[in-house]
C-alpha cells in the first residue's frame with residue numbers, strides 16, 4: 001500500500017518490479033487489497049504492445065480524517081483524505097487553556113465540520129497535535145508549557161464526545177513523521193536522520209533516527225526548544241530562563257518588536273509583522289533578523305548533537321525566508337563544528353502546506369499503511 005501511495009497510479013507489473021516479486025504473487029496481494037476496498041482500479045494505461053495495464057490507486061475518496069493543531073493561542077482544524085490532501089479549508093478558534101473547555105470546543109468544531117460533509121460517515125478518526133510532550137502509549141499530555149498543562153488526558157474524553165478514534169502527538173514529532181511518510185519524489189527525505197523544527201507560539205522539534213521517531217525514556221527526547229541559549233536570557237513558558245523557544249517563538253519575535261508595551265490580547269500576528277518588514281519597517285526587519293540569528297544558533301546545537309542529513313523548518317516565520325535564510329545560515333556556520341555540518345541541508349516547509357495539520361492527519365492516515373515509523 002505504501003508503494004501504491006507513493007507511486008500511484010501504478011500498474012501491477014510496475015508494482016511487481018518495485019517489490020522484486022513475481023507478478024502472480026503481487027496479484028494475489030492486490031486482489032486482497034481490492035476486496036478490502038483499500039485500493040481501487042482506475043483508468044487503463046497505454047503501452048505500445050501487449051495487454052493494457054490497469055492502474056491502481058489508493059481509495060482515499062470515501063475515507064476522511066480530521067486534523068487538529070492545538071496551539072496556545074489558536075486551534076486549527078481541517079478535514080483531509082487518507083493521503084493527507086485537504087478536503088476542507090482550515091478553520092480556527094481561540095484555544096482555551098482549560099482542557100475540559102478545549103475538548104468541548106474542539107468536539108463541537110469537528111462535529112460541525114463533519115456535518116457539512118456527505119462523507120462524514122467515513123471519517124476514520126481525529127489526529128491532534130499539541131505543543132507539549134506526549135506519553136506514547138496512553139497519549140497523555142505530560143507537559144505543555146505554553147498551555148500550562150501537566151498530565152492532561154485529551155484523547156479519551158474527545159474520543160467519547162465524538163465517537164471516533166483520536167490520536168494525540170507532539171507537534172514537532174508529528175511534523176517529522178508526516179515528512180517521512182507523505183513526501184515522495186524530489187521532496188522525499190534523504191537516507192539518514194532528519195529533524196523537523198516547527199516554530200509557532202513555542203518551538204516543537206521532531207527527530208527521526210534510523211526511520212523511527214526518537215522518543216527517549218521519558219518521552220521528552222528532542223525538546224531542543226527548552227535547551228538554553230543563555231542562562232540569563234528571557235523567561236520561557238517552561239519557567240526557566242533563556243530557552244531557545246524564548247528567543248525564536250512567534251511570541252518572542254513579536255515581543256522583540258513591541259517591547260514590554262505589547263498589549264496582552266493583541267491580534268497582531270507574525271504575518272502582520274512580516275508584512276510590516278516587507279513595507280520597510282526597520283524595527284520589524286530587525287526583529288525578524290534577530291529571530292533568524294537565534295534560530296541558527298540553536299540549530300547549531302541540534303546539528304552538533306544529532307548531525308542530521310536534513311533539517312526541515314516550518315512555521316509562519318518561513319514566509320520571510322528571504323529575510324531569515326542568510327542570518328540563520330551565518331549563525332549556524334559560526335557554531336557548527338565542521339564546515340560540512342555548517343552546510344547541512346535545510347528545507348523550509350511552506351506555511352501554506354500546513355505542516356502541523358499534515359502531521360495531525362498522518363497520525364490517523366499513516367497507521368492504515370502500517371508505516372514503520374508510526375507503528
Ligand SMILES: [Zn+2]
Nearest residue numbers: 226236238243
Ligand atoms: Zn523553556
